[in-house]
Amino acid sequence: MKKGGHLPSFTLAYETWGKLNPDRSNAVLILSGLSPNAHAASNEKDPSPGWWETMIGPGAPIDTNRFHVIGLNSLGSCKGSTGPASANPETGKPYRLDFPDLCVEDIANSAHMLVTHLGIEQLCTMVGPSMGGMSALAYLQQNPQGARHFLTISSSSNSAPFSIAIRSLQRELIVSDPAWNEGNYDDKHWPVKGMRMARKLGMLSYRSAEEWRTRFGRRKQDYFPTEIFGMNYEVESYLEAAARRFVRSFDPCSYLYLSRAMDWFDIADGYADLPSALAEISLNTACVIGVETDVLFPAYQQKEIADALETWRDNAMASGHPAAVRISSNFSSLYGPQLAGNVTARSSGGSPSSRVTCSTTAWRTSVISDSAE
Amino acid sequence: MKKGGHLPSFTLAYETWGKLNPDRSNAVLILSGLSPNAHAASNEKDPSPGWWETMIGPGAPIDTNRFHVIGLNSLGSCKGSTGPASANPETGKPYRLDFPDLCVEDIANSAHMLVTHLGIEQLCTMVGPSMGGMSALAYLQQNPQGARHFLTISSSSNSAPFSIAIRSLQRELIVSDPAWNEGNYDDKHWPVKGMRMARKLGMLSYRSAEEWRTRFGRRKQDYFPTEIFGMNYEVESYLEAAARRFVRSFDPCSYLYLSRAMDWFDIADGYADLPSALAEISLNTACVIGVETDVLFPAYQQKEIADALETWRDNAMASGHPAAVRISSNFSSLYGPQLAGNVTARSSGGSPSSRVTCSTTAWRTSVISDSAE
Numbered sequence: 218m219k220k221g222g223h224l225p226s227f228t229l230a231y232e233t234w235g236k237l238n239p240d241r242s243n244a245v246l247i248l249s250g251l252s253p254n255a256h257a258a259s260n261e262k263d264p265s266p267g268w269w270e271t272m273i274g275p276g277a278p279i280d281t282n283r284f285h286v287i288g289l290n291s292l293g294s295c296k297g298s299t300g301p302a303s304a305n306p307e308t309g310k311p312y313r314l315d316f317p318d319l320c321v322e323d324i325a326n327s328a329h330m331l332v333t334h335l336g337i338e339q340l341c342t343m344v345g346p347s348m349g350g351m352s353a354l355a356y357l358q359q360n361p362q363g364a365r366h367f368l369t370i371s372s373s374s375n376s377a378p379f380s381i382a383i384r385s386l387q388r389e390l391i392v393s394d395p396a397w398n399e400g401n402y403d404d405k406h407w408p409v410k411g412m413r414m415a416r417k418l419g420m421l422s423y424r425s426a427e428e429w430r431t432r433f434g435r436r437k438q439d440y441f442p443t444e445i446f447g448m449n450y451e452v453e454s455y456l457e458a459a460a461r462r463f464v465r466s467f468d469p470c471s472y473l474y475l476s477r478a479m480d481w482f483d484i485a486d487g488y489a490d491l492p493s494a495l496a497e498i499s500l501n502t503a504c505v506i507g508v509e510t511d512v513l514f515p516a517y518q519q520k521e522i523a524d525a526l527e528t529w530r531d532n533a534m535a536s537g538h539p540a541a542v543r544i545s546s547n548f549s550s551l552y553g554p555q556l557a558g559n560v561t562a563r564s565s566g567g568s569p570s571s572r573v574t575c576s577t578t579a580w581r582t583s584v585i586s587d588s589a590e
Numbered sequence: 591m592k593k594g595g596h597l598p599s600f601t602l603a604y605e606t607w608g609k610l611n612p613d614r615s616n617a618v619l620i621l622s623g624l625s626p627n628a629h630a631a632s633n634e635k636d637p638s639p640g641w642w643e644t645m646i647g648p649g650a651p652i653d654t655n656r657f658h659v660i661g662l663n664s665l666g667s668c669k670g671s672t673g674p675a676s677a678n679p680e681t682g683k684p685y686r687l688d689f690p691d692l693c694v695e696d697i698a699n700s701a702h703m704l705v706t707h708l709g710i711e712q713l714c715t716m717v718g719p720s721m722g723g724m725s726a727l728a729y730l731q732q733n734p735q736g737a738r739h740f741l742t743i744s745s746s747s748n749s750a751p752f753s754i755a756i757r758s759l760q761r762e763l764i765v766s767d768p769a770w771n772e773g774n775y776d777d778k779h780w781p782v783k784g785m786r787m788a789r790k791l792g793m794l795s796y797r798s799a800e801e802w803r804t805r806f807g808r809r810k811q812d813y814f815p816t817e818i819f820g821m822n823y824e825v826e827s828y829l830e831a832a833a834r835r836f837v838r839s840f841d842p843c844s845y846l847y848l849s850r851a852m853d854w855f856d857i858a859d860g861y862a863d864l865p866s867a868l869a870e871i872s873l874n875t876a877c878v879i880g881v882e883t884d885v886l887f888p889a890y891q892q893k894e895i896a897d898a899l900e901t902w903r904d905n906a907m908a909s910g911h912p913a914a915v916r917i918s919s920n921f922s923s924l925y926g927p928q929l930a931g932n933v934t935a936r937s938s939g940g941s942p943s944s945r946v947t948c949s950t951t952a953w954r955t956s957v958i959s960d961s962a963e
Binding site for chain 1: 758
C-alpha cells in the first residue's frame with residue numbers, strides 16, 4: 218500500500234447491472250463517495266432502490282441495455298469491502314487501528330485489481346463522484362489507458378484547506394467521544410455523540426445556506442423534545458433525525474480512515490503541476506461536473522481538473538492520440554430531474570440558479586457512450 | 591425579562607472615549623458581537639489595543655475628538671457585565687443554569703438603562719456589528735427615537751436556519767463535553783474539548799473557503815504533534831492554536847446563553863413583517879453593511895434590513911419626519927485598510943473581490959456625523 222502497509226488478503230463488494238459484451242468493452246465502473254455502498258441501483262439480487270437509482274437502468278443515462286455497470290464499495294469502507302471494521306485474519310478481531318494507513322491510491326489500486334479480475338482490459342467509462350472522483354483520477358494515473366471515457370462529479374485533484382478543516386473537525390468530534398476509546402468501541406459503547414455531530418457538520422457542509430432558508434425558514438419543531446440549548450427549530454430536528462440514521466450505519470473507524478485518505482490526497486504530489494500529473498492519461502472524452510455553491514468540492518477545483526485535462530488534450534493531440542475532450546464544469550444541480558430528467562441527488566449543495574454548462578446530450582453521447590468517438 | 595425571568599440586580603461593564611458635550615447629544619453607543627468585551631479601543635485606564643482599535647480615536651472614523659463613544663459589554667457576557675458566570679446574590683455562587691433565559695431584547699433593554707443612567711436622552715449614533723446589530727435593532731424598536739443615526743455591520747433582523755444550525759451544533763459540542771456536567775464545571779474540570787471544537791466550527795463559519803485557500807493551501811504543519819487522524823496541515827494547527835486561546839477566555843455557560851439568544855431573535859415576531867416591525871423607528875440616516883461571502887449573516891439579510899428601513903423612510907416622509915436614509919449593503923471587506931484606511935477585521939469572511947457599494951465618505955459624513963442632516 219502507498220504508505221507502506223500490507224493487507225494479507227482483502228474482499229471487495231461490488232454489484233453489476235447489464236451484460237458484459239463478448240469483447241468486454243462496455244464496462245462502466247462507478248467509484249463511490251465516502252459513505253455509499255455498492256448498491257447504486259436495484260437489481261435482481263437486491264430489488265431495493267440504490268443510491269443512484271434513477272441514473273442506472275434500462276434507458277437511464279447509464280443505460281444497462283448497452284453497458285455492463287459495476288458499482289464498487291471502496292476498500293476501507295464497511296459495506297462489504299475490507300476495512301478497519303473487518304476481521305483481521307491474524308487475530309479474528311476487527312482491525313480497527315491495526316488497519317494499515319489507507320490512501321485514495323490504494324482504493325484505486327484495489328479497484329483496478331477487481332477490473333482485471335473480471336477480465337476487463339479497458340473500461341468504457343470511469344465514473345467518480347466526490348471521493349470516487351479522487352479514486353478515479355488515481356486509477357487513471359496508475360492506468361493511463363484504463364478507460365476511454367471519464368465522468369467526474371463534484372470531486373477534486375487534491376483536498377483544499379477548507380475541506381481539510383471540515384473533515385479534520387469531524388474526525389476530532391469522533392475521537393473526542395469517550396466511547397471512541399482509541400478504537401475499542403463496541404455495539405454497547407459506540408461513539409454515538411461524536412458520530413452524530415460529525416454527520417451534522419458534514420450535512421452543514423453539503424448544502425447551501427440558501428437551501429436551508431427555502432426549506433426550513435424559522436419554523437419551530439416538535440418532533441424531538443426541546444433541550445435547554447437546542448432543538449427549537451425544524452432545521453435542528455431535521456439534522457438530528459438524519460444524523461441519528463447515520464450513526465449506527467457506518468463504522469466510526471472506517472469513517473476516520475476514509476476521511477483521512479481524502480485529506481492526504483493530492484494527485485500532483487511528486488509532479489511539477491496538475492497537468493503533468495495527468496499528462497499520461499489517455500482518454501477519448503472527459504466530462505467534469507461541479508456545483509457552483511459547493512464548499513467541499515468547489516467549482517474552481519472542477520475547473521482545475523478540466524483545465525489539466527485540456528492541457529493533456531493538447532499534448533495528446535501533439536503526439537497523435539485521438540482526442541475530443543469535452544470539458545464542462547458547473548451544472549444546474551444534482552438535485553431532481555434537471556439532468557436528463559433522472560439524475561438524483563448526492564450531496565453537494567447547489568442552488569437552482571447555478572449556471573448550466575454541461576448539457577445532458579453532450580454528456581450522454583460523448584461520455585457514457587462510444588458512439589461519439 | 592422577555593421570557594419572564596428576573597435579575598434582582600445587574601452590572602454592566604462599559605468604557606468610554608471622548609467627551610460628552612454639554613447637551614449630551616454626541617454619544618455613539620457600540621453594542622458588540624457575542625465575544626468582545628467593552629474594550630473596543632485603548633484609553634487612559636487601559637492603554638492596550640481594543641478589538642476595534644483603529645476604528646475609534648482622535649481622527650478615526652469614530653472620531654473621539656467629536657464624539658463621546660460608549661463601548662458596552664453585553665448583559666449575559668462574562669467580561670464584566672452580569673451573566674451566567676456572575677455570582678448569584680442569593681447563593682453567592684455563579685448563576686450558571688439558574689441565570690434567567692436571556693434574549694437579545696434583554697440586552698437591548700439593559701443597554702438603554704445604561705444610556706438613561708448616563709443622562710443621555712438620544713444617541714447621536716447607534717453602532718452594532720453582528721449580535722450587536724441585533725441588539726441595536728431591538729434597542730431602536732423599544733426606543734424609536736433612541737438614535738439619530740444607525741450603523742449596522744454583518745447583522746440580521748432574525749437568525750437564518752443555517753446560522754441556527756451552526757450555533758446549535760456549537761452548543762451541542764459544548765454540552766456533550768463530559769466536563770460540562772450540566773453547568774457544574776470548574777477551573778479544573780472545564781469543557782475544554784467542547785469549547786475548543788465549538789470555536790473551530792465558529793471560525794470555519796466566519797471565513798470563506800477562498801480565504802483558507804489563499805492563506806494556507808496544503809502546507810504541512812509542525813507546530814503541534816501530528817495526531818493519528820489529524821494535525822497534518824497548517825490550516826489545522828491554525829485553528830487549533832486559535833481555539834486554544836479562546837477556550838479559557840470565555841465562560842461556556844455565557845457562550846450558550848448568548849448563542850441561544852441569537853437563535854431566538856426575530857425582531858418581526860408579533861408583527862406582520864419586517865417593515866412593520868421597524869416602522870416606528872425614527873432615524874435621520876442608516877447604513878447597513880455586509881459581506882457578500884458571509885454565511886452566518888448573509889448579504890440578503892443586510893438587504894432585508896436596508897429594504898425595511900427604506901420602507902420606513904417612505905412612511906416617515908409621508909408623515910413628515912426628516913429622513914435621508916442612505917442604505918448601502920455589501921462592502922469590500924472588513925479586513926484591512928479598505929474602508930477609510932482604518933477599519934480592522936471582525937469576523938465575517940469576505941473575499942477581496944466583494945462588491946463595494948458603501949463608500950467611506952458617505953458613511954463618515956452621513957452616518958457617524960450629524961453634519962449631513
